[in-house]
Amino acid sequence: MAKITCPNNKPQMATVRYKIMKKAEKISGHKRQVIEIEFRKEELRDRVKVIEILKQEEELDLVEADIIATGGNSLEKAEGFGLISKLAECLGGKAGASRVVVDKGWISYPHQVGLSGKTVRPKLYIACGISGSVQHLAGMNRSDFIAAINNDPSAPIFYVADIGLLGDLYEIIPELIKELKNNKK
Numbered sequence: 001m002a003k004i005t006c007p008n009n010k011p012q013m014a015t016v017r018y019k020i021m022k023k024a025e026k027i028s029g030h031k032r033q034v035i036e037i038e039f040r041k042e043e044l045r046d047r048v049k050v051i052e053i054l055k056q057e058e059e060l061d062l063v064e065a066d067i068i069a070t071g072g073n074s075l076e077k078a079e080g081f082g083l084i085s086k087l088a089e090c091l092g093g094k095a096g097a098s099r100v101v102v103d104k105g106w107i108s109y110p111h112q113v114g115l116s117g118k119t120v121r122p123k124l125y126i127a128c129g130i131s132g133s134v135q136h137l138a139g140m141n142r143s144d145f146i147a148a149i150n151n152d153p154s155a156p157i158f159y160v161a162d163i164g165l166l167g168d169l170y171e172i173i174p175e176l177i178k179e180l181k182n183n184k185k
Helices: 079-090 099-103 134-140 171-183
Strands: 068-072 094-097 124-128 145-150 164-167
Touching: 068 079, 079 094, 079 124, 079 171, 094 099, 145 171
Parallel strands: 068 094, 068 124, 124 145, 145 164
Antiparallel strands: none
16 A cells, blocks of 8 residues: 655556456557656655565465365354365365455465455356355456355355355365365376
8 A cells, every 4th residue: 555645746547456357458560669767866855664564474376376265154163274275276276265264363364355355367266155245256256167165045156156056065075175086096
């Protein structure tokens, strides 16, 4: 986050969350223009001050993952993320999470998907025990293929899912993992 003050000029700035849109197509015949500007350090005013540098607990490039398996509140306990991690690992993907479980301390913030977390656009997104709040959907609804596992037939996640599995995730996920391991042999 940055506060930008420009007392003498009125610049226009815009930001877009990463992976919110598809990559732009190249325009054939387009030539780039390079404008060289002489840098004069003495003309800069010393107004930038680093207040604090925050470091993430762990490196996790969830945004770049092609496959993400996420866990939500229906896991009912932090240990449930072991199952989510196994599923993600079997698929060659990463484990993600909803805000609720991150707030509960079940998994760290770098795993959070949603408006207050990461916006992702994987080829496969598996939502396990995630009801599908508007904030979470905004961070993952542009995934190429969405699979949802939930025991609530009226969960909003089913409205955006390409396929939905209605049932207990603690019964469904171990069977998926077993099938994936059998197919690798």
